Amino acid sequence: MVKQESLYVDISGSDKLHLRHLYHSNRKGPAVFLLHGAVENGKIFYTESNKGLAPFLAEQGFQCFVGDLRGRGGSVPHIDKNADYGQTESILHEIPAMLDHIENLIGKRAEYWVAHSWGGVLMNSVFARYPKEIESVKACAYFGTKRSLYNNHPSKLIKANLFWFGLAHYYSKRHGYLPAKKLRWGSDDESKKSHYQSALWAKKSPWIDSDDGFDYAEVLKNTTLPPTLHIAGAHDKALAQPVDIQAFIKESGIGIQKMNIYGKKYGHSHNYGHIDMLTHTQARKEQFQDVIDWFNQYATC
Incomplete structure (x- = not known):
């Protein structure tokens, strides 16, 4: 039976970051650090009834630590108009603080990193700022991660060009933060600065x-990052088409990187999209299993 518990990391004054710890019967397995993307929180990786990637990995003997960036998910306080932090603070302070907390708890750094969407951009940014982290990580798996958008699909023009690059700035200015959850643009809100910075890079x-x-x-172009498996969804037309992911691979160092596309054309049971690549019931038998195989391939490195 997979067990879950919430951990909290002091970050600034009364602000605390939430880490969800999922594990099987013991807490001695390899540690996996999982990070969500924009307008999301850690629940993209798990439910309290043990559905999702993190419980699946825990069933295989891994210890999973699912992070909520500042103001998101179980982190407190929630983002509001007073939230003056953005992705720079996530890269420099929040992610390192969560990694330190994991090491203090189990005596070693997380050996595997997993991200969804923008979370992979933040993770590779951490590798650039703190190259010593690379030494501890055996492998990574990124679901639908891109930095800049190169595709011109009509849905991208709506979701990115109209919403993220246009209307989102209006709502951020009006409210002092982006109320993405209320707008039904995602599972969580974004600070004004975080949205501004991510929109620049996209x-x-x-x-x-x-x-x-x-x-x-510039830092990453000659850097060998941990072996990284990139998961692309055949139905992910707006936010992470293979062309977008390939561009991110190209600018992410000289290490081993592989992209798998998941859809019926490629022998899978479902044409996966940007969200259901992590939430669909068949994912356990397809991309989740491939992540296990990828981790096992580099387990002795």
Whole structure:
């Protein structure tokens, strides 16, 4: 039986980051750190009734630590107009704080990293800022991760060009944050700064930090990152088509990277989209199993 518990990481004053710890009968398995994307929280990876990728990995003997970035999910307080932080703070402070907490709890860094969507961009940004982290990570798996959007599908023009690059700025200015959950654009809200910074990068702008000018692409171009499996959904037309993922692969160092596309054309039971690549019932037998195989392939590295 998979067990779950909530852990909290002090980050600033009264602010706390939420980590959901999922494990089987013991807590000695390899640690996996999982991170959500924009307008999301950690629930993309699990339910309290043990559905999803994190419970699946826990069943196989891994310890899973699912992070909620500041103000999202179980982290407190929730994002509001006073939230002055963005993705720079996530890269420099929040993600490292969660990794430190995991190490303090189990005595070692997380050996495997998993991300959905924008979470993979943040993870590779952490590798650029803190290259020592690469030494601890055996393999990564990124679901639907891209940085800049290169596809021109009509749904991309609506979801990205109209909503993310246009209306979202209006709502952020009006409310002081992006109320994405109320707008039904996602499972959680985004701070004004986080939305602004992610929108910059999604527009094919250079991978450069708007706070201090740190050039992530320049640092990573000759860096060997951990072996990374990229999961693409055949029905993910707007947010992470293979062309978008391939562009992210190209700018993410010189390490081993592989992209698998999941859809009926490729022998799978379902044409997966951006969200149901992690929530569909058949994912356990297809991409989830492939993640296990990928991790096992590099387990002794």
